[in-house]
Amino acid sequence: MKAVTKLGWIAYAVAGVTVLLDQLSKYWILYVFELPGRGSVPVAGPLNFTMVWNQGVSFGLLRADQDLMRWALVLFAVAVSVVLAVWVRKAGRPVLAYALGLIMGGAIGNVIDRIRFGAVADFIDVSALYFPWIFNVADAAINIGIALLLLDMIRGEKRETSAQPTKDAA
Numbered sequence: 001m002k003a004v005t006k007l008g009w010i011a012y013a014v015a016g017v018t019v020l021l022d023q024l025s026k027y028w029i030l031y032v033f034e035l036p037g038r039g040s041v042p043v044a045g046p047l048n049f050t051m052v053w054n055q056g057v058s059f060g061l062l063r064a065d066q067d068l069m070r071w072a073l074v075l076f077a078v079a080v081s082v083v084l085a086v087w088v089r090k091a092g093r094p095v096l097a098y099a100l101g102l103i104m105g106g107a108i109g110n111v112i113d114r115i116r117f118g119a120v121a122d123f124i125d126v127s128a129l130y131f132p133w134i135f136n137v138a139d140a141a142i143n144i145g146i147a148l149l150l151l152d153m154i155r156g157e158k159r160e161t162s163a164q165p166t167k168d169a170a
Contacts, residue, residue, distance in 0.1 A: 004089045011088040011101035020107025022137040023112060034121055044129035046124045054134075055121040067118075074114050077107045095152040102145030109138035 004012075022103040029035045029049065040050040055070070083106045091097040122134045 005091055007017070007091040007094060007097035008089045009043050010094075011091055011097040011104070012085070012100055014101025014109065015105035018102055019109045019139045022106070022109030022141070025124075025137045026109075026113065029123045030121060040041075040125065046126050048125040048127070049123050050125035051168070052122040052134045053117070054122045055119045069116055070118055074111055077114075081107045081111075093152060093156070095155070099145045099148035099152060102141040102148065105144065105161050106138040107144035108135075109141070113138075145159045 029051075033041075033049070035041065035049055035051045038049075038051070040048055042048050063072060081104050084100045084107075088100040088104070091100065110120045120136065120138075122136045122139070123137060125134045125141070126136075
């Protein structure tokens with residue numbers, strides 16, 4: 001088996017920091033700020049903290065209000081994280097490493113919630129900006145990671161295209 005590259009270790013670190021930030025923010029929201037008892041609290045400008053227990057996938061899609069679906073989502077997220085952890089072992093581009101680290105960390109952060117609570121704690125509410133979903137740090141990390149992954153793919157395709165000789169040059 002191939003050794004983990006330096007960028008692979010960076011991705012694992014990004015995943016670890018993401019899980020830590022996600023779980024610390026949820027701990028603070030649930031047990032220090034006690035948002036479940038408050039419902040919704042204005043914070044600043046368009047930002048509110050609004051407590052939602054999400055039983056679905058990111059942003060409440062594919063509701064999983066039965067125990068079987070909960071555990072199926074846990075298994076799916078763990079499988080995705082394992083696949084990404086293997087993929088990132090040979091990462092050769094920094095953007096790819098950061099992207100995979102963010103996605104892994106976000107997935108693991110939400111898995112921890114599903115195991116502990118049966119649902120994911122969501123609380124970041126920017127609906128005043130016409131963004132209808134309430135989310136958390138893990139969801140944000142997953143979405144930023146996917147955006148970076150797409151950016152890396154587009155940049156990789158451009159590099160491959162520019163490296164190929166054109167018919168006019170031949």
